[in-house]
Amino acid sequence: MPAKPKPRSPGRLRVKQVRSGIGRPATHRRTLAAIGLRHHQDVVVVRDTPAMRGMLLQVRHLVEVTPVGEA
DSSP states (O other): OOOOOOOOOOOEEEEEEOSOOTTSOHHHHHHHHHHTOOSTTOEEEEEOOHHHHHHHHHTTTTEEEEEEOOO
16 A cells, blocks of 8 residues: 655745834734734744745735745
8 A cells, every 4th residue: 555645844935024014903913013023124933834835925025035945
């Protein structure tokens, strides 16, 4: 019997905050905090999940997202 393929683990995304949350709605500021971004030009690496994609979609005008290659 052939071996079962391992389920692929979700990829990773590099998220950089390129615009400030000052003057934005509270929901946008809370979303930035939930992603892990604390201040302008902050960079975090997060898992690529549907929930994270939804958060990034909400603040897409404040962040820059790039995929992280598997090492």
